[in-house]
Amino acid sequence: MALISSFTPLLIAILCVVIAFLFKRYKTTESNKATKPRGESRPWVDEDLQDDTEMNSKDNESDDWVVEGTENLTHVPYTPRRFTEEEMLQRSQEFFTLLNQRRSVRFISREPVPREVINDVIRTAGTAPSGAHTEPWTFVVVSDEETKHNIRNIVEEEEEINYKQRMGDKWVQDLKKLRTNWVKEYLDMAPYLILIFKQTYGILPNGKKKTHYYNEISVSISCGLLLAALQNVGLVTVTSTPLNCGPQLRLLLRRPTNEKLLMLLPVGYPAPDATVPDLTRKELDDIMVFV
Amino acid sequence: MALISSFTPLLIAILCVVIAFLFKRYKTTESNKATKPRGESRPWVDEDLQDDTEMNSKDNESDDWVVEGTENLTHVPYTPRRFTEEEMLQRSQEFFTLLNQRRSVRFISREPVPREVINDVIRTAGTAPSGAHTEPWTFVVVSDEETKHNIRNIVEEEEEINYKQRMGDKWVQDLKKLRTNWVKEYLDMAPYLILIFKQTYGILPNGKKKTHYYNEISVSISCGLLLAALQNVGLVTVTSTPLNCGPQLRLLLRRPTNEKLLMLLPVGYPAPDATVPDLTRKELDDIMVFV
Numbered sequence: 001m002a003l004i005s006s007f008t009p010l011l012i013a014i015l016c017v018v019i020a021f022l023f024k025r026y027k028t029t030e031s032n033k034a035t036k037p038r039g040e041s042r043p044w045v046d047e048d049l050q051d052d053t054e055m056n057s058k059d060n061e062s063d064d065w066v067v068e069g070t071e072n073l074t075h076v077p078y079t080p081r082r083f084t085e086e087e088m089l090q091r092s093q094e095f096f097t098l099l100n101q102r103r104s105v106r107f108i109s110r111e112p113v114p115r116e117v118i119n120d121v122i123r124t125a126g127t128a129p130s131g132a133h134t135e136p137w138t139f140v141v142v143s144d145e146e147t148k149h150n151i152r153n154i155v156e157e158e159e160e161i162n163y164k165q166r167m168g169d170k171w172v173q174d175l176k177k178l179r180t181n182w183v184k185e186y187l188d189m190a191p192y193l194i195l196i197f198k199q200t201y202g203i204l205p206n207g208k209k210k211t212h213y214y215n216e217i218s219v220s221i222s223c224g225l226l227l228a229a230l231q232n233v234g235l236v237t238v239t240s241t242p243l244n245c246g247p248q249l250r251l252l253l254r255r256p257t258n259e260k261l262l263m264l265l266p267v268g269y270p271a272p273d274a275t276v277p278d279l280t281r282k283e284l285d286d287i288m289v290f291v
Numbered sequence: 292m293a294l295i296s297s298f299t300p301l302l303i304a305i306l307c308v309v310i311a312f313l314f315k316r317y318k319t320t321e322s323n324k325a326t327k328p329r330g331e332s333r334p335w336v337d338e339d340l341q342d343d344t345e346m347n348s349k350d351n352e353s354d355d356w357v358v359e360g361t362e363n364l365t366h367v368p369y370t371p372r373r374f375t376e377e378e379m380l381q382r383s384q385e386f387f388t389l390l391n392q393r394r395s396v397r398f399i400s401r402e403p404v405p406r407e408v409i410n411d412v413i414r415t416a417g418t419a420p421s422g423a424h425t426e427p428w429t430f431v432v433v434s435d436e437e438t439k440h441n442i443r444n445i446v447e448e449e450e451e452i453n454y455k456q457r458m459g460d461k462w463v464q465d466l467k468k469l470r471t472n473w474v475k476e477y478l479d480m481a482p483y484l485i486l487i488f489k490q491t492y493g494i495l496p497n498g499k500k501k502t503h504y505y506n507e508i509s510v511s512i513s514c515g516l517l518l519a520a521l522q523n524v525g526l527v528t529v530t531s532t533p534l535n536c537g538p539q540l541r542l543l544l545r546r547p548t549n550e551k552l553l554m555l556l557p558v559g560y561p562a563p564d565a566t567v568p569d570l571t572r573k574e575l576d577d578i579m580v581f582v
Contacts, residue, residue, distance in 0.1 A: 075566035080392055081525055082560070085405050088524040092411035095523045099418045099516060101371055114376050119575060120383035126578045127390045128515060129530040135573050142582045214532055217511045217553070221530070224419060224515015225390060232386045233379040234372055239420040239512070241505055253582065262508070269373070275366035282426050284410060287417045291433045291544065 099228060100281075105236035107274035108190040108266055117233055118192055118267070124229040128222035131214035136199040137222050140253050143192050150252055151195075152187035155264070158245040159184070186238070190266035194237075195249060196223055197259035209258075219262050230267060236274075237265040390519060391572075396527035398565035399481040399557055408524055409483055409558070415520040419513035422505035427490040428513050431544050434483050441543055442486075443478035446555070449536040450475070477529070481557035485528075486540060487514055488550035500549075510553050521558060527565070528556040 083091065122139045130136055142148055159182035187193060198219040201209045212218075223239075230237055242249065246261035374382065413430045421427055433439055450473035478484060489510040493501045503509075514530075521528055533540065537552035 073568040073570065076569045078394055078396055078398075078527075078561055078565045078567045080527070080561060083525045085408075088408045089405060089411075092408045092415070092520065092524050095520055096411045096415045096418070099415050099520075102418055102420075103369055104420050105369060107369075114380060117376075117379045117383045119579070120380075120387045122579045123575050124383075124387045124390050126572060126575070127387070127393055129393075129395050129518070131532075133570055135578065137578055138580060139578055140580045140582060144582050147582050217507070217532060220508045220511030221515040221518065224512040224517075225519055226515075227420070227512065228516055228519045229383065229386055229390075233383050234374045236369075236371070241422075241508060253580075255580075270369055270371065274369045276369045277364040278367045279364065279424055281417060284414055284417070287426065287428055287430055288410070288413045289429060289431045289544075289546075291431060291435050291438050 099231055102227065102231040103236070103276045104238040105270050105274055105276060106184075106186055106238050107271040108186045108236060108268040109271045110189050110191065111269050113191050113235065113268055117235075118194075121226060121229040121233070121235075122194075125222045125226035128218065128225050130218035130222075131212065134199075134202065134212045134215070134218070136202070136212040136215040137219045138197040138199065138255065138259055139226075140195040140197065140255070141192055142195065142253075145188075147252070148190075148193055149188055151193060151249060151264075152184060154245045154248045154252065155187060155242050156182055156184055158242065158248075162244065186266045189271075190268040192267045194226070194265045194267055195253065195261060196226075196263040196265070197250070197255055198262045199259050201258050203258070216262065223263055223265075226265070230265075234269070235267055236270045237267050240264045390522055393518065393522040394527070394567045395529040396561050396565055396567060397475075397477055397529050398562040399477045399527060399559040400562045401480050401482065402560050404482050404526065404559055408526075409485075412517060412520040412524070412526075413485075416513045416517035419509065419516050421509035421513075422503065425490075425493065425503045425506070425509070427493075427503040427506040428510045429488040429490065429546065429550055430517075431486040431488065431546070432483055433486065433544075436479075438543070439481075439484055440479055442484060442540060442555075443475060445536045445539045445543065446478060446533050447473055447475055449533065449539075453535065477557045480562075481559040483558045485517070485556040485558055486544065486552060487517075487554040487556070488541070488546055489553045490550050492549050494549070507553065514554055514556075517556070521556075525560070526558055527561045528558050531555045 118141060122141065125139065126135065126137070128137075142151065162182070196219060198215045199212055200215055201211050204210050227237070227239070240263065242261065242264050249261050249264075250257075250259060409432060413432065416430065417426065417428070419428075433442065453473070487510060489506045490503055491506055492503055495501050518528070518530070531554065533552065533555050540552050540555075541548075541550060
């Protein structure tokens with residue numbers, strides 16, 4: 001008894017340390033859960049969903065996307081075409097009118113679209129600015145019927161899980177109404193699916209990884225140019241970000257691990273009976289503040 | 292002495308708990324440091340830099356940006372203008388040629404730019420798609436000289452810190468070379484600064500917060516449209532993401548806490564002696580994969 005008593009302080013000390021350690025472990029596991037969505041048991045789930053390069057970049061990157069080594073590059077005069085004020089006004093109004101007619105369209109015609117037009121549209125997307133001029137984008141254009149159908153299967157399966165999880169008990173009675181949301185016929189119908197991957201890092205000649213700063217923002221800007229280019233030729237699409245099935249689609253399309261799917265755009269002519277919800281956009285005063 | 296001895300287990304236990312607590316606190320502080328760059332003692336630093344709505348959204352949001360309640364909205368026919376294949380090809384080539392001439396320009400003329408053109412350009416940016424049609428963007432257009440200068444001071448101060456931290460000991464000898472990178476004269480010169488804020492959440496009628504899913508991607512796409520619209524009228528800009536000074540600029544411009552600065556674009560005509568680094572863009576084959 002005396003022996004136990006003399007050891008008591010030590011025992012309590014050990015107990016405390018163990019409890020503190022366990023508590024810390026528990027907290028760590030909890031916070032991991034919060035950032036890692038589902039799929040622990042799915043073999044194809046890799047680290048694709050974790051991309052916080054933007055968050056890590058804040059401290060060690062210049063903010064104006066200056067290109068490293070630019071100081072040593074030749075600088076050339078830049079003299080773009082200058083328009084008169086009248087021309088500018090006319091062009092800005094016309095461009096607004098054109099883009100204001102853009103809508104997300106889920107009814108896409110099977111009709112073929114000239115391949116060269118798609119090439120030009122991708123070329124246009126590739127003119128976007130990017131952090132340190134890394135051009136961190138890969139555009140996978142899918143016209144193969146079987147691959148399109150495989151993509152549809154993957155996306156619909158994930159969508160069904162999304163909806164079921166979101167709806168819980170209400171699922172059964174709402175099934176019919178929601179069905180239209182996760183059945184994506186356009187993935188088979190559209191002559192082209194454009195899958196846009198962001199390259200989260202590059203590989204240096206010495207084999208080391210080089211972080212691509214602002215890759216998500218850069219690739220999203222590039223998507224903006226892509227949408228403008230599609231609208232300019234009368235093609236339609238619907239912007240989708242199938243994040244949960246990114247890893248599966250990446251494997252299907254055999255893209256390397258540094259590429260993560262950011263967006264999937266089905267592209268084609270609108271179906272003759274295409275409809276869109278009767279939405280309006282915010283007025284200029286609701287989106288602009290003048291100082 | 293006997294008294295002390297009998298209290299020893301208790302004392303040790305308390306000590307352990309205190310140590311464990313301190314250790315945990317230390318760890319928490321460390322990890323905060325990793326995500327929160329600098330500025331613990333700066334009164335204007337708030338939670339602005341923490342925006343992980345995209346990461347949290349993956350599990351509970353449909354992936355095709357479907358608008359909630361769309362089922363109950365009237366659907367209207369969508370019949371945009373149809374071009375012939377020849378017209379499409381010509382338009383896609385012309386649009387590529389136009390946007391391929393865009394460059395990030397740091398030499399901007401003081402010359403005034405018609406306000407109505409800026410309005411149209413912002414209107415155009417507002418036609419971007421957004422997650423659940425939340426239109427989560429605010430464009431702050433600054434033409435006031437004093438405000439522009441205050442913005443310049445904030446941005447340059449942060450840039451200087453960035454460069455100093457990045458360069459470490461090499462700082463002193465490289466000062467002269469780097470100076471051009473963090474002195475941003477264009478922030479005074481440009482007739483307009485467009486500061487683009489993403490609204491990370493909205494406020495529901497009942498006062499509760501409503502997360503804006505995919506707000507960063509949406510606003511970045513909208514910036515893509517803005518860049519295209521600027522290029523279309525012959526104006527220039529340089530894409531910058533002044534993340535570290537976001538909170539200060541938000542306070543300066545009196546934007547609410549749900550808005551976080553994503554990009555800052557100085558806008559104007561190029562200066563007559565403007566130069567750009569002699570960079571090239573990747574070829575189509577380097578950015579496109581056809582399946």
